[in-house]
Amino acid sequence: MAAVLPDQPARPENARQRPFSRKPVRWLLLALIIAIAAFFGFRYWADSRAYASTENAYVNTDRAEIAALVSGPVLKIHAAENQVVKAGQPLFDIDPRSYEVALEKARAQLQLATQSVSQQNAAIAAAEAQVAQREAELRNAQANFQRTERLKKQGFLSEQGGEAAATQVATATATLHAAQANLEQARSALGQTGSDNANVQVAQAAIEQAELDLKRTHVAAPADGVVTNMNLRPGEIVQPGVPLFVVVNNDHYWVDANFKETETQQIRPGEQASVEVDMYPGKTFHGVVESLSSGSGTAFSLLPPQNATGNWVKVTQRVPVRVRITDPDPRYPLRVGTTASVKVSLRSGESATSGR
Structure with missing residues (x-):
């Protein structure tokens, strides 16, 4: 009498094909990753030839140090810290009697x-x-x-x-x-x-x-701006030429961008630039290159480095480039000394040069 085998569970039809079906997917994913990497690599290479960028940049503007031109006690103060003033607006008065x-x-x-x-x-x-x-x-x-x-x-x-x-x-x-x-x-x-x-x-x-001298007892703002670092008090004796506070210009900003010395050979005045200030993520300001410094940042420091010793190490220097912001936005007021990122379009300089 023949032995009766127990019923075997049904085997899926694609059981044998599963190991083989994963390989095309893997190859496809690998090809996609390579393509994406190649795309971004090419884009980075193209950008490096078309743009020069740096994150070593700081917002700056004109600043006027306010000082008395005659001595005497302060009679009245007309401005306060962080107050917006117009050119000619009274700031403070010195006792005029003497x-x-x-x-x-x-x-x-x-x-x-x-x-x-x-x-x-x-x-x-x-x-x-x-x-x-x-x-x-x-x-x-x-x-x-x-x-x-x-x-x-x-x-x-x-x-x-x-x-x-x-x-x-x-x-x-x-x-x-x-x-x-x-x-x-x-x-x-x-x-x-x-x-x-x-x-x-x-x-x-x-x-x-x-x-x-009598006219100078009345001190007015030399330009439009914002009063900063105001520590003046009524009755305080002021002396000629001693800075008392600062009026910061609020309608003409630029960025001092410190580019590597190896990048500045292609940067020319007149080239277009984009500026992103760290305090306003996602906001881009437009600018134009105004000038390049005649030396590195360390060359004009108070104590320039001395490299005459035997343990000298070559370090790539930074050259300040001034980028004027052409579209300041009152909704995004800029602050002096804040950090920024700057990207200069090298192609714009080539087109401007060829146009001339």
């Missing part, structure tokens, strides 16, 4: 100088009259001397009478010379007349300086 007094004193000095000129003019007029009188006396003495000489020849006058007439001529001549010397001295003391007089000009210059 400068008002100085102006009045300078005006009084001008009056004194004018009076002195008038007195000297009167002295000159008196000296001129004295000279005219002495000239008349000399003419009379000379005429008398001539008469005595004729009378002496005719025997009507003695020798003593002739000598007396000669003495009168000599005396009148000496007196005239003294009067002329006094006139020259008076004219020299006066110098130029009217507004051309030196003393009057000195007094007038003192008035102008006093007016300028």
Whole structure:
């Protein structure tokens, strides 16, 4: 009697084909990965030839350090920290009273100088009259001397009478010379007349300086911007030339991008650039290359590196490139010193060069 075998479970039809069906999928995935890698590799290679990029970049703008031009106590402050100001808007005032007094004193000095000129003019007029009188006396003495000489020849006058007439001529001549010397001295003391007089000009210059100092007690914003680092307090004594705070320009920004020295040979002024500021992810600003520095960043540092020792190691230097932002957006206000990424289009420079 034949043995009856137990029922075997049904085997799937594709059981034998499963090991073979995975190979095409693997090859397809591998080919896809290679294609993607090749695509991005080619794109990176093409971008490296068409663009120069760096993440070593910082936002910058014009900054005006505000300092007093005259000394004195601060009377009133018109601006606050981070306040937006316009050109000519008042920032602070210095107590003007001492400068008002100085102006009045300078005006009084001008009056004194004018009076002195008038007195000297009167002295000159008196000296001129004295000279005219002495000239008349000399003419009379000379005429008398001539008469005595004729009378002496005719025997009507003695020798003593002739000598007396000669003495009168000599005396009148000496007196005239003294009067002329006094006139020259008076004219020299006066110098130029009217507004051309030196003393009057000195007094007038003192008035102008006093007016300028008084005007400088009122300090205004030199340009549009934002007040920053404001630590000024009413009553504080300020000195000329000492920075008190800063007004940062808020409508003209650029980026100082530090490119490797091996990348700057293809960067030219006028090339287009894109700027991404780290504080605004996803926002791209447009810009244009304005200039390239004439040296590396370390060359102009306070203490440039000295590479004369034997343990010198060559390090690729960075050259600052200024990229002006052409489309600032009020919705994305930029901040000085914030970091950015810059990409410069080298092709735009080639087209601009060929167009010229």
